[in-house]
Amino acid sequence: MEVLSGLQIARHTFKIWKKSSVVFLSSWPIELMRFSCxxxxxxxxxxxxxxxxxxxxxxxxxxxxxxxxGHLNDITTWxxxxxxxxxxxxxxxxxLQHIRYLGVTFSKNCTLNxxxxxxxxxxxxxxxxxxxxxxxxxxxxxxTLYHTYKSYIRPVIEYRAPIYATLYPALLHQISAxxxxxxRRIFRLPDRFPSDNLHQETNTIPIQSRLKExxxxxxxxxxxxxxxxxxxxxxxxxxYPSRDDRLLNRIPKIPKRKLKHPPTALLxxxxxxxxxxxxxxxxxxxxxxx
Numbered sequence: 001m002e003v004l005s006g007l008q009i010a011r012h013t014f015k016i017w018k019k020s021s022v023v024f025l026s027s028w029p030i031e032l033m034r035f036s037c038x039x040x041x042x043x044x045x046x047x048x049x050x051x052x053x054x055x056x057x058x059x060x061x062x063x064x065x066x067x068x069x070g071h072l073n074d075i076t077t078w079x080x081x082x083x084x085x086x087x088x089x090x091x092x093x094x095x096l097q098h099i100r101y102l103g104v105t106f107s108k109n110c111t112l113n114x115x116x117x118x119x120x121x122x123x124x125x126x127x128x129x130x131x132x133x134x135x136x137x138x139x140x141x142x143x144t145l146y147h148t149y150k151s152y153i154r155p156v157i158e159y160r161a162p163i164y165a166t167l168y169p170a171l172l173h174q175i176s177a178x179x180x181x182x183x184r185r186i187f188r189l190p191d192r193f194p195s196d197n198l199h200q201e202t203n204t205i206p207i208q209s210r211l212k213e214x215x216x217x218x219x220x221x222x223x224x225x226x227x228x229x230x231x232x233x234x235x236x237x238x239x240y241p242s243r244d245d246r247l248l249n250r251i252p253k254i255p256k257r258k259l260k261h262p263p264t265a266l267l268x269x270x271x272x273x274x275x276x277x278x279x280x281x282x283x284x285x286x287x288x289x290x
Contacts, residue, residue, distance in 0.1 A: 041243075043067055053101060104160060112163065116171045119157055120178035126153045127182050134185065145186045146204070153182065157207060161214035172208055179207045 043056040054071060058064040098105050098114050105115040130148060133140045157164075157175060164172070180195055187202045199206050222230045 123153050123156050123178060142187045158214055161211045162218050164211055165215050176207055
């Protein structure tokens, strides 16, 4: 299937990446919303600053490609009507294993494994600045280093707090391990200092607790705002209706893997009414009995 590979409009560059059933459009701040997606079921567009995503959820990838191609044809018609010169290379848009949107890397299965691998690496690159300032003998005070860490390094992870609500515990432990290594360097502790006593010794907040706090704030801020779309996202059903009035899974099932519902995962930190002993009892109950 031959589609547009690039479109140059004035000083803006319009790039399209097709990812099975998703088309990402970047650096085109206006006029995209003119192309209505409501005539196609389960097809929407989302606009954030100059980043725009057009997506469709279909069981058949051929149908998804045909729907997205139709919208690309509408864009081509619009550019021809307004005499905007497109850059036609007659190239097929390549399929990528990972796509980057708003600074977050998603896989073709909408997982965050690649992003979790990249985020600690980015944090460690920034942490190299702290090690330079700290020095080996005489250097910056630990409090100043920790303040720099909170304002310059930790926001790289905190920015992803809402979507990290669905991460598996093993991936969260990977992020926590990265933070503990930095804290040992900041407070000049041995590399084998026990992880269980690290935050108590340094009087710091673990990154997992920090993420849960930010997720709770996000839910509270969203529910109290006037953004109807964001509020709807928190209450969206995990299933979507089909033409024969059946409820189908929004995300394809993967054998032996349980995917958390993002709205449920986000809402859980905001409602911590159960005592610790009862919550532990609920968590220890087998999933088949819940």
